[in-house]
Amino acid sequence: MDFLQLAQKRQSIRGFLPTPVTDEQVQTLLAAAVAAPSGGNRQPWHFYVITNRGVVDQIVEKSCKQPFLKTAPVLIVVCAEPGRSGERYGERGATLYCLQDTAAAVQNILLCAADLGLGTCWCGAFDEAALSEILALPETLRPVAILPVGHFESAPPRRPRRPMEEVVTFVK
Ligand SMILES: Cc1cc2nc3c(=O)[nH]c(=O)nc-3n(C[C@H](O)[C@H](O)[C@H](O)COP(=O)(O)O)c2cc1C
Numbered sequence: 001m002d003f004l005q006l007a008q009k010r011q012s013i014r015g016f017l018p019t020p021v022t023d024e025q026v027q028t029l030l031a032a033a034v035a036a037p038s039g040g041n042r043q044p045w046h047f048y049v050i051t052n053r054g055v056v057d058q059i060v061e062k063s064c065k066q067p068f069l070k071t072a073p074v075l076i077v078v079c080a081e082p083g084r085s086g087e088r089y090g091e092r093g094a095t096l097y098c099l100q101d102t103a104a105a106v107q108n109i110l111l112c113a114a115d116l117g118l119g120t121c122w123c124g125a126f127d128e129a130a131l132s133e134i135l136a137l138p139e140t141l142r143p144v145a146i147l148p149v150g151h152f153e154s155a156p157p158r159r160p161r162r163p164m165e166e167v168v169t170f171v172k
Helices: 003-009 023-034 053-062 067-071 082-116 128-134
Strands: 045-050 074-080 142-150
Touching: 003 082, 023 045, 023 074, 023 082, 045 053, 045 082, 053 067, 053 128, 067 142, 074 082, 082 142, 128 142
Parallel strands: none
Antiparallel strands: 045 074, 074 142
Protein backbone atom coordinates (compact mmCIF):
# COMPACT_ATOMS: atom_id res chain seq x y z
CA MET A 1 0.00 0.00 0.00
CA ASP A 2 1.51 3.35 -0.94
CA PHE A 3 1.18 6.35 1.33
CA LEU A 4 -1.77 7.96 -0.47
CA GLN A 5 -3.68 4.69 -0.29
CA LEU A 6 -2.98 4.49 3.43
CA ALA A 7 -4.07 8.10 4.03
CA GLN A 8 -7.27 7.43 2.10
CA LYS A 9 -7.85 4.11 3.84
CA ARG A 10 -7.97 5.70 7.28
CA GLN A 11 -11.43 6.65 8.38
CA SER A 12 -13.17 7.11 11.69
CA ILE A 13 -14.45 3.86 13.15
CA ARG A 14 -17.09 4.09 15.87
CA GLY A 15 -17.68 0.50 16.94
CA PHE A 16 -15.20 -2.26 17.73
CA LEU A 17 -14.99 -6.01 18.12
CA PRO A 18 -13.90 -7.48 21.48
CA THR A 19 -10.78 -8.97 19.82
CA PRO A 20 -7.81 -7.71 21.86
CA VAL A 21 -5.23 -5.28 20.55
CA THR A 22 -1.82 -6.79 21.32
CA ASP A 23 0.88 -5.11 23.40
CA GLU A 24 3.09 -5.21 20.33
CA GLN A 25 0.47 -3.32 18.31
CA VAL A 26 0.18 -0.72 21.06
CA GLN A 27 3.97 -0.33 21.12
CA THR A 28 3.97 0.14 17.35
CA LEU A 29 1.32 2.87 17.62
CA LEU A 30 3.32 4.63 20.32
CA ALA A 31 6.52 4.40 18.27
CA ALA A 32 4.64 6.05 15.40
CA ALA A 33 3.33 8.74 17.77
CA VAL A 34 6.74 9.80 19.04
CA ALA A 35 8.15 9.84 15.50
CA ALA A 36 6.04 12.96 14.87
CA PRO A 37 7.76 16.31 14.41
CA SER A 38 7.55 18.91 17.16
CA GLY A 39 8.52 22.56 17.45
CA GLY A 40 12.17 22.71 18.56
CA ASN A 41 11.94 18.93 19.07
CA ARG A 42 10.38 19.69 22.46
CA GLN A 43 8.15 16.57 22.21
CA PRO A 44 5.55 18.16 24.49
CA TRP A 45 3.35 15.10 24.79
CA HIS A 46 2.38 12.24 27.04
CA PHE A 47 0.26 9.22 26.13
CA TYR A 48 -2.04 7.37 28.52
CA VAL A 49 -2.89 3.86 27.34
CA ILE A 50 -6.10 2.75 29.02
CA THR A 51 -7.36 -0.81 29.12
CA ASN A 52 -8.94 -0.70 32.60
CA ARG A 53 -12.69 -1.11 31.97
CA GLY A 54 -13.62 0.83 35.10
CA VAL A 55 -11.61 3.81 33.91
CA VAL A 56 -13.13 3.55 30.43
CA ASP A 57 -16.62 3.54 31.98
CA GLN A 58 -15.80 6.64 34.03
CA ILE A 59 -14.51 8.43 30.93
CA VAL A 60 -17.73 7.70 29.04
CA GLU A 61 -19.95 8.60 31.98
CA LYS A 62 -18.19 11.75 33.13
CA SER A 63 -16.07 13.16 30.30
CA CYS A 64 -16.64 11.86 26.78
CA LYS A 65 -20.26 10.84 26.56
CA GLN A 66 -19.79 8.78 23.43
CA PRO A 67 -20.82 5.22 24.33
CA PHE A 68 -19.04 3.61 21.39
CA LEU A 69 -15.79 4.25 23.25
CA LYS A 70 -16.76 1.42 25.60
CA THR A 71 -16.47 -1.08 22.74
CA ALA A 72 -12.79 -0.31 22.15
CA PRO A 73 -10.31 -2.62 23.91
CA VAL A 74 -7.82 0.26 24.21
CA LEU A 75 -8.11 4.01 24.58
CA ILE A 76 -5.11 6.23 24.04
CA VAL A 77 -5.44 9.65 25.63
CA VAL A 78 -3.01 12.07 24.05
CA CYS A 79 -1.93 14.93 26.28
CA ALA A 80 -0.03 18.11 25.49
CA GLU A 81 2.50 19.65 27.85
CA PRO A 82 2.16 23.36 27.09
CA GLY A 83 4.89 24.41 29.53
CA ARG A 84 7.50 22.35 27.72
CA SER A 85 6.94 24.28 24.52
CA GLY A 86 6.23 27.51 26.35
CA GLU A 87 9.55 27.57 28.14
CA ARG A 88 11.31 27.86 24.81
CA TYR A 89 8.72 29.61 22.64
CA GLY A 90 6.58 31.58 25.07
CA GLU A 91 2.88 31.94 24.40
CA ARG A 92 3.15 30.69 20.82
CA GLY A 93 4.73 27.49 22.07
CA ALA A 94 2.22 27.00 24.87
CA THR A 95 -0.92 27.79 22.88
CA LEU A 96 -0.03 26.72 19.34
CA TYR A 97 3.07 24.56 18.86
CA CYS A 98 2.24 22.02 21.55
CA LEU A 99 -1.21 21.49 20.02
CA GLN A 100 0.21 21.17 16.53
CA ASP A 101 2.81 18.73 17.84
CA THR A 102 0.24 16.54 19.55
CA ALA A 103 -2.03 16.70 16.49
CA ALA A 104 0.87 15.38 14.41
CA ALA A 105 1.35 12.56 16.93
CA VAL A 106 -2.37 11.77 16.81
CA GLN A 107 -2.37 11.56 13.03
CA ASN A 108 0.67 9.27 13.13
CA ILE A 109 -1.23 6.95 15.48
CA LEU A 110 -4.31 6.97 13.23
CA LEU A 111 -2.30 6.21 10.09
CA CYS A 112 -0.24 3.53 11.82
CA ALA A 113 -3.42 1.88 13.10
CA ALA A 114 -4.88 1.91 9.58
CA ASP A 115 -1.65 0.29 8.36
CA LEU A 116 -2.05 -2.43 11.02
CA GLY A 117 -5.68 -2.99 9.97
CA LEU A 118 -6.98 -1.47 13.22
CA GLY A 119 -9.75 1.10 13.54
CA THR A 120 -9.54 4.39 15.40
CA CYS A 121 -11.43 7.63 15.81
CA TRP A 122 -10.07 11.03 16.82
CA CYS A 123 -12.34 12.14 19.66
CA GLY A 124 -12.01 15.73 20.74
CA ALA A 125 -15.42 16.34 22.30
CA PHE A 126 -14.91 15.72 26.00
CA ASP A 127 -14.84 17.51 29.32
CA GLU A 128 -11.16 18.27 29.89
CA ALA A 129 -11.47 18.88 33.62
CA ALA A 130 -13.36 15.64 34.18
CA LEU A 131 -10.87 13.63 32.11
CA SER A 132 -7.93 15.22 33.95
CA GLU A 133 -9.50 14.22 37.24
CA ILE A 134 -10.27 10.63 36.18
CA LEU A 135 -6.67 10.11 35.00
CA ALA A 136 -5.18 12.16 37.87
CA LEU A 137 -3.22 14.15 35.31
CA PRO A 138 -0.55 16.49 36.62
CA GLU A 139 -1.42 20.15 36.11
CA THR A 140 1.30 20.35 33.48
CA LEU A 141 -0.70 18.17 31.06
CA ARG A 142 -3.70 19.08 28.93
CA PRO A 143 -5.67 16.18 27.41
CA VAL A 144 -6.27 16.92 23.73
CA ALA A 145 -7.60 13.72 22.16
CA ILE A 146 -9.10 10.37 23.08
CA LEU A 147 -8.32 7.66 20.55
CA PRO A 148 -10.25 4.39 20.77
CA VAL A 149 -8.34 1.60 19.06
CA GLY A 150 -9.64 -1.81 18.07
CA HIS A 151 -10.53 -4.33 15.44
CA PHE A 152 -13.74 -3.74 13.54
CA GLU A 153 -16.08 -5.67 11.33
CA SER A 154 -17.11 -3.15 8.72
CA ALA A 155 -16.37 0.46 7.97
CA PRO A 156 -19.11 3.03 7.36
CA PRO A 157 -19.36 4.85 4.04
CA ARG A 158 -16.51 7.29 3.60
CA ARG A 159 -17.18 10.89 4.56
CA PRO A 160 -16.94 13.16 1.51
CA ARG A 161 -14.22 15.75 1.10
CA ARG A 162 -14.63 19.30 -0.16
CA PRO A 163 -13.53 19.68 -3.79
CA MET A 164 -9.85 20.47 -4.31
CA GLU A 165 -10.63 23.71 -6.12
CA GLU A 166 -12.44 24.95 -3.04
CA VAL A 167 -9.59 24.25 -0.62
CA VAL A 168 -6.43 24.77 -2.68
CA THR A 169 -4.89 27.91 -4.14
CA PHE A 170 -1.80 27.66 -6.30
CA VAL A 171 0.36 30.77 -6.18
CA LYS A 172 2.57 30.58 -9.29
C1 LIG B 1 -10.17 17.62 16.19
C2 LIG B 1 -11.14 16.50 15.90
C3 LIG B 1 -12.11 16.19 16.84
C4 LIG B 1 -13.01 15.14 16.60
N1 LIG B 1 -13.88 14.78 17.58
C5 LIG B 1 -14.69 13.72 17.38
C6 LIG B 1 -15.50 13.25 18.43
O1 LIG B 1 -15.51 13.76 19.55
N2 LIG B 1 -16.31 12.18 18.18
C7 LIG B 1 -16.32 11.53 16.97
O2 LIG B 1 -17.06 10.56 16.82
N3 LIG B 1 -15.55 11.96 15.94
C8 LIG B 1 -14.71 13.02 16.13
N4 LIG B 1 -13.86 13.42 15.13
C9 LIG B 1 -13.84 12.66 13.85
C10 LIG B 1 -14.45 13.45 12.70
O3 LIG B 1 -15.84 13.49 12.85
C11 LIG B 1 -14.03 12.79 11.38
O4 LIG B 1 -12.63 12.80 11.27
C12 LIG B 1 -14.65 13.48 10.16
O5 LIG B 1 -16.05 13.39 10.17
C13 LIG B 1 -14.14 12.89 8.85
O6 LIG B 1 -14.41 11.50 8.79
P1 LIG B 1 -13.24 10.42 8.64
O7 LIG B 1 -12.34 10.54 9.85
O8 LIG B 1 -13.95 9.10 8.61
O9 LIG B 1 -12.47 10.72 7.40
C14 LIG B 1 -12.95 14.44 15.37
C15 LIG B 1 -11.97 14.77 14.44
C16 LIG B 1 -11.04 15.76 14.71
C17 LIG B 1 -9.94 16.03 13.73
